[in-house]
Amino acid sequence: MNSSTKTYSGLVLEYDSGIVPPPYSHVFRLALDWSKGQLDVALDLHYTDRDELSEEEILDEGFTLNDDYSHKGPLNGVWIKPLQQLYDKSRWTNKDIEDGGITVTPIEKGKDNGVKIPANQEEWQLMAQDLIQAIYETVNKEAPLQIHYRLVEGDTSTDCSITVHFSNREVIFEKGGASRTINWEYAIQLMKLVFTPDYHYEMAKEVPGKKRGAYIDCGDGYWHELGKGVVNIDPSFDAVGKIKSGFYDLLLG
Incomplete structure (x- = not known):
């Protein structure tokens, strides 16, 4: 500096x-x-x-x-x-x-x-x-951004969420009742990816899926299946795949 x-x-x-x-x-x-x-x-x-x-x-x-x-x-x-x-x-x-x-x-x-x-x-x-x-x-004009995510593998489903507090630059990752602070830059890059693909709201549901796959709720109460209700806009950039890998790394952590 x-x-x-x-x-x-x-x-x-x-x-x-x-x-x-x-x-x-x-x-x-x-x-x-x-x-x-x-x-x-x-x-x-x-x-x-x-x-x-x-x-x-x-x-x-x-x-x-x-x-x-x-x-x-x-x-x-x-x-x-x-x-x-x-x-x-x-x-x-x-x-x-x-x-x-x-x-x-x-x-x-x-x-x-x-x-x-x-x-x-x-x-x-x-x-x-x-x-x-x-x-x-x-000033409480808007609430912190919260993203919910569900990964279903076989008979196992794992739910987690990310809450982005811009007010104090803090990001909270929650899974299974336990929470931890995660890196701000990592979270912001992941959030940019989340809002990159095309979301087909006509395919969205008010409850997360139970079949094998990955599901996301961007904070508005509607669940979308990645790869079906959420699709890449640019075929040369796999935003959907990067979203999956980003959340997968968080779930492993």
Whole structure:
């Protein structure tokens, strides 16, 4: 880690979804300040161009008629180090982001040091999403993400779950009444895999399967069979197989 962590005491992240159509298009500003030893955050999120749509069109996409959100308050300081690590390893570019993207502004002694455009856009956008989710959990706007999984082999079925607490960057793995904390990065990569395939909800059931196979509930109460109700979108990337192996390793552990 370079010496820059000694000079800046906060970051401002600003994002514009760009060419994404409404009701998904949005902008946000996320200010992060750890100058006083704790992490204080200020979030302003606004969905754009919704006047082009009818109320029904917005609701049909799973949104509400008022999804804008603002918040100021403390966030668990466990997020400071990952933010500093990402900033210190990032490279910056002059590439235009008119089509959408995120900018980062370091704050030193209460003053900004100029807007920077990270070359590693995806990493910063994921970090911002995680931080917003952490805010939502902290204020009880949303519950922690919980994934349930069942593996049936012969006459034996094994149930487990993963609960991702963004509020404090802690992931709990539970099996057979026993729980343990698992590695954050491992869990986040597994969660990315979980949401990669195509889920056929017309094949989903409200109870997990009992026949040989692997079943998953992504937190909405519907169970899907991996390989049948959950299928790979890209034939060159076996997300379903990677989900199975990821949970299998956890079950063995």
